[in-house]
Amino acid sequence: MKKTVFALAALxxxxxxxxxxxxxxPSLEDQAEAALERDEVAWDFVEGITTEVGPRQAGTExxxxxxxxxxxxxxxxxFTNVAVEPFEMDTWVPGxxxxxxxxxxxxxxxxxxxxxxxxxxxxxxxxxxxxxxPTLDDLQAAPAGSLAGKIAYVSHEMRPAQDGSHxxxxxxxxxxxxxxxxxxxxxxxxIKSIGxxxxxxxxxxxxRFPEGVDPIPAGxxxxxxxxxxxxxxxxxxxxPVILELELNPRxxxxxxxxxxxAEIVGRNPELPPVLLACHxxxxxxxxxxxxxxxxxxIIVAAAKHATAYGRQLxxxxxxxxGAEEVGLYxxxxxxxxxxxxxxxxGLESDLGADRIWRFESNxxxxxxxxxxxxAKAIARFGVADxxxxxxxxxxxxxxxxxxxxxxxxQQDGTRYFDLHHTPDDTLDKIDKAQLRQNVAVWTMVVGILxxxxxxxxxxxxxxxxxxxMEQ
Amino acid sequence: MKKTVFALAALxxxxxxxxxxxxxxPSLEDQAEAALERDEVAWDFVEGITTEVGPRQAGTExxxxxxxxxxxxxxxxxFTNVAVEPFEMDTWVPGxxxxxxxxxxxxxxxxxxxxxxxxxxxxxxxxxxxxxxPTLDDLQAAPAGSLAGKIAYVSHEMRPAQDGSHxxxxxxxxxxxxxxxxxxxxxxxxIKSIGxxxxxxxxxxxxRFPEGVDPIPAGxxxxxxxxxxxxxxxxxxxxPVILELELNPRxxxxxxxxxxxAEIVGRNPELPPVLLACHxxxxxxxxxxxxxxxxxxIIVAAAKHATAYGRQLxxxxxxxxGAEEVGLYxxxxxxxxxxxxxxxxGLESDLGADRIWRFESNxxxxxxxxxxxxAKAIARFGVADxxxxxxxxxxxxxxxxxxxxxxxxQQDGTRYFDLHHTPDDTLDKIDKAQLRQNVAVWTMVVGILxxxxxxxxxxxxxxxxxxxMEQ
Numbered sequence: 001m002k003k004t005v006f007a008l009a010a011l012x013x014x015x016x017x018x019x020x021x022x023x024x025x026p027s028l029e030d031q032a033e034a035a036l037e038r039d040e041v042a043w044d045f046v047e048g049i050t051t052e053v054g055p056r057q058a059g060t061e062x063x064x065x066x067x068x069x070x071x072x073x074x075x076x077x078x079f080t081n082v083a084v085e086p087f088e089m090d091t092w093v094p095g096x097x098x099x100x101x102x103x104x105x106x107x108x109x110x111x112x113x114x115x116x117x118x119x120x121x122x123x124x125x126x127x128x129x130x131x132x133x134p135t136l137d138d139l140q141a142a143p144a145g146s147l148a149g150k151i152a153y154v155s156h157e158m159r160p161a162q163d164g165s166h167x168x169x170x171x172x173x174x175x176x177x178x179x180x181x182x183x184x185x186x187x188x189x190x191i192k193s194i195g196x197x198x199x200x201x202x203x204x205x206x207x208r209f210p211e212g213v214d215p216i217p218a219g220x221x222x223x224x225x226x227x228x229x230x231x232x233x234x235x236x237x238x239x240p241v242i243l244e245l246e247l248n249p250r251x252x253x254x255x256x257x258x259x260x261x262a263e264i265v266g267r268n269p270e271l272p273p274v275l276l277a278c279h280x281x282x283x284x285x286x287x288x289x290x291x292x293x294x295x296x297x298i299i300v301a302a303a304k305h306a307t308a309y310g311r312q313l314x315x316x317x318x319x320x321x322g323a324e325e326v327g328l329y330x331x332x333x334x335x336x337x338x339x340x341x342x343x344x345x346g347l348e349s350d351l352g353a354d355r356i357w358r359f360e361s362n363x364x365x366x367x368x369x370x371x372x373x374x375a376k377a378i379a380r381f382g383v384a385d386x387x388x389x390x391x392x393x394x395x396x397x398x399x400x401x402x403x404x405x406x407x408x409x410q411q412d413g414t415r416y417f418d419l420h421h422t423p424d425d426t427l428d429k430i431d432k433a434q435l436r437q438n439v440a441v442w443t444m445v446v447g448i449l450x451x452x453x454x455x456x457x458x459x460x461x462x463x464x465x466x467x468x469m470e471q
Numbered sequence: 472m473k474k475t476v477f478a479l480a481a482l483x484x485x486x487x488x489x490x491x492x493x494x495x496x497p498s499l500e501d502q503a504e505a506a507l508e509r510d511e512v513a514w515d516f517v518e519g520i521t522t523e524v525g526p527r528q529a530g531t532e533x534x535x536x537x538x539x540x541x542x543x544x545x546x547x548x549x550f551t552n553v554a555v556e557p558f559e560m561d562t563w564v565p566g567x568x569x570x571x572x573x574x575x576x577x578x579x580x581x582x583x584x585x586x587x588x589x590x591x592x593x594x595x596x597x598x599x600x601x602x603x604x605p606t607l608d609d610l611q612a613a614p615a616g617s618l619a620g621k622i623a624y625v626s627h628e629m630r631p632a633q634d635g636s637h638x639x640x641x642x643x644x645x646x647x648x649x650x651x652x653x654x655x656x657x658x659x660x661x662i663k664s665i666g667x668x669x670x671x672x673x674x675x676x677x678x679r680f681p682e683g684v685d686p687i688p689a690g691x692x693x694x695x696x697x698x699x700x701x702x703x704x705x706x707x708x709x710x711p712v713i714l715e716l717e718l719n720p721r722x723x724x725x726x727x728x729x730x731x732x733a734e735i736v737g738r739n740p741e742l743p744p745v746l747l748a749c750h751x752x753x754x755x756x757x758x759x760x761x762x763x764x765x766x767x768x769i770i771v772a773a774a775k776h777a778t779a780y781g782r783q784l785x786x787x788x789x790x791x792x793g794a795e796e797v798g799l800y801x802x803x804x805x806x807x808x809x810x811x812x813x814x815x816x817g818l819e820s821d822l823g824a825d826r827i828w829r830f831e832s833n834x835x836x837x838x839x840x841x842x843x844x845x846a847k848a849i850a851r852f853g854v855a856d857x858x859x860x861x862x863x864x865x866x867x868x869x870x871x872x873x874x875x876x877x878x879x880x881q882q883d884g885t886r887y888f889d890l891h892h893t894p895d896d897t898l899d900k901i902d903k904a905q906l907r908q909n910v911a912v913w914t915m916v917v918g919i920l921x922x923x924x925x926x927x928x929x930x931x932x933x934x935x936x937x938x939x940m941e942q
Binding site for chain 1: 518521522523524525526536577578579580582669670671672694695698699702706758895897899900
């Protein structure tokens with residue numbers, strides 16, 4: 001009986017719909033609120049790529065599987081002009097032997113992972129005295145040649161921070177520590193992971209050796225192991241602390257990587273597009289859920305929601321950069337290839353999946369009206385305005401090279417460096433509610449930008465734009 | 472100037488002390504309160520053994536280093552009759568090749584660790600279809616022979632619980648799952664780790680193959696990898712999920728293990744002693760801070776505090792059992808060797824270092840006065856009385872075999888199965904404040920028991936005991 005009533009009701013609704021005018025498109029605000037409540041697009045992307053691809057080391061077949069997966073996903077989700085823009089790059093792979101054993105003053109195996117660009121040890125490993133440097137400055141102060149035949153160990157005091165700023169303060173131990181140790185003659189270097197968690201999964205990441213300095217074996221210990229090593233140093237006093245280290249990473253020459261690009265074309269394709277960026281690669285040991293599957297999920301979800309009902313004046317362009325982790329190769333290649341095609345504004349998502357808390361632009365002084373309009377529109381999602389000048393994410397070289405407008409939607413980075421570049425960067429770490437807050441904020445921002453007829457950087461009139469309509 | 476003043480003050484105090492009568496010994500309550508505020512003994516033990524020894528796999532030289540370390544520590548901390556009681560046992564070692572790669576429906580490497588008693592795969596590994604069993608009951612229900620040539624995968628729904636009870640509800644997937652799979656012809660088995668965390672460090676632990684059933688390769692996936700595998704099963708539908716598995720653990724024959732024993736002798740050594748137990752071994756992959764370095768630290772700290780000022784009537788005996796993890800060999804050997812030497816009561820600490828929340832005995836009905844006295848004495852530390860009958864920890868076979876009194880001081884197990892049998896069981900996980908609460912509770916309980924002249928189990932008069940004094 002009930003079934004019949006519902007069937008009749010449905011029929012009645014259909015009949016009404018058939019004769020009524022279509023309902024008005026929901027407002028951009030309504031779209032963003034809907035994303036906050038129930039977006040599934042970002043989750044679909046990050047759940048898919050972590051389940052069906054997993055780790056995506058730059059330059060390897062795994063990264064290619066990641067690109068191919070993203071191309072298929074974009075094609076089946078309404079994006080157009082989906083393509084891979086390939087480029088070549090010198091490619092490093094981690095090998096499969098990663099061993100560290102302290103043999104004095106006590107014997108204990110530690111978990112180690114090589115840093116990107118690390119050299120290999122001799123087969124069978126190297127055994128050497130460890131020299132303790134509490135900070136990078138201490139390593140820097142070591143006399144030239146004083147590390148000959150020894151392995152440097154560098155510690156630091158990195159702590160979680162909402163803005164992730166400790167990565168900048170302490171990351172140098174990884175970014176440049178190995179190069180400094182090598183230049184002082186060290187046989188190798190191990191560092192306390194540039195990370196804030198207490199799990200025995202070391203944080204890898206790229207390091208750079210200066211021109212003319214031969215790479216040395218360079219690895220990261222987990223924080224628990226590094227603390228244990230430091231307790232050993234404290235007990236050893238003047239007696240040597242000895243490490244057996246074996247790593248077999250290697251360079252495998254030029255390999256192909258690529259950027260995945262896609263668009264949702266606007267009503268006026270002559271206007272410079274809004275560029276939304278993330279990166280498709282991850283480290284070999286990491287499924288890359290936070291870094292950066294979530295970021296790619298957020299930008300594609302926002303692109304879809306902000307352009308629903310064909311509301312966008314400008315084209316929204318997606319850049320999923322390749323080979324970000326190992327040296328921003330994709331960002332550099334994209335800028336080189338597209339430098340003559342002006343973009344209106346660039347935004348990137350690459351700090352995980354926790355909530356956005358701060359809005360920055362580089363046009364607060366040159367186009368204060370638009371800055372204020374965006375700030376006001378996203379305040380409802382708990383995002384604070386900021387006077388900090390946006391400088392853009394790693395994959396926005398094109399925006400910096402073109403001196404274009406840039407927006408940074410800063411995410412809560414408190415948990416980010418617990419997971420960054422480790423095997424623990426898995427789907428389960430993503431909080432769906434916070435992921436949706438990201439999508440809601442991005443939907444609002446992209447929707448405003450994609451319908452802005454004037455220059456985003458200056459507010460000036462663009463000749464090809466239609467007359468400005470009051471909103 | 473200040474220095475002089477302090478020096479004079481110190482001199483003056485010394486002079487006073489020299490002529491004054493000694494201050495009265497602090498009460499047991501004061502000793503326990505002092506332990507709560509500032510015990511450093513338990514920390515000293517667990518910090519020492521994790522720093523200077525680390526993992527202590529049963530039957531290996533690493534376990535011997537653990538025994539030797541404990542013997543030295545006990546000797547230098549006022550214990551007497553410190554000895555190793557050796558025994559032999561069939562010894563399993565994990566090998567160094569632990570690989571799992573799903574190749575269909577998608578390619579992805581998973582982190583795997585062998586279970587204790589796992590067989591090895593053929594060199595180079597085995598490749599087989601995975602069969603999904605959501606629960607152990609589902610595996611049990613599989614028809615005989617239905618797994619021939621396949622690898623079973625068993626999941627479960629283990630969650631954190633204050634009483635750790637989910638280990639009992641779901642641990643069967645590890646305890647008996649491999650034996651069941653082997654008996655049904657499986658070529659191997661992988662299980663979702665018996666653990667409650669989301670880090671990619673699988674939980675190992677012992678499994679048992681029934682008499683007449685040949686062991687098969689058996690490994691644990693971390694929970695994130697197991698969930699990823701289950702997402703793959705959901706997508707695969709009827710298509711096969713294929714696993715390449717390589718493990719090289721092996722049996723290395725009879726090896727020596729041993730129990731470490733020690734005493735603090737009481738004023739009446741004829742009275743049965745109070746036995747405090749823990750275990751000295753850990754899994755090869757785990758420094759064993761929670762399991763069971765902390766437990767050993769707690770019992771030795773309590774033994775010291777409860778016997779300070781020579782207050783103990785009974786001898787307090789320490790048993791740090793060997794080879795607990797792999798089959799309670801030390802517990803069995805200790806009982807066999809000492810079955811004719813009655814103990815008064817047995818207590819064990821082996822659920823980490825978080826606070827004690829519940830007190831259980833097996834003499835609440837036979838000696839209600841003593842049960843109530845203990846319950847009242849430790850209520851101040853937030854410990855609830857319980858009507859649950861204590862059955863004792865794994866290393867208390869002697870107490871069960873002698874039908875002696877048993878006390879269980881139940882710890883908060885909420886975090887325990889995040890760390891249990893994983894590389895993440897490191898010193899940093901120990902909360903010093905909670906560790907001290909353990910020491911305080913144990914100090915009270917051991918102090919009461921060591922001064923109880925009557926039978927702890929029955930309250931009856933023991934002929935060799937001195938007259939009962941009212942307290």
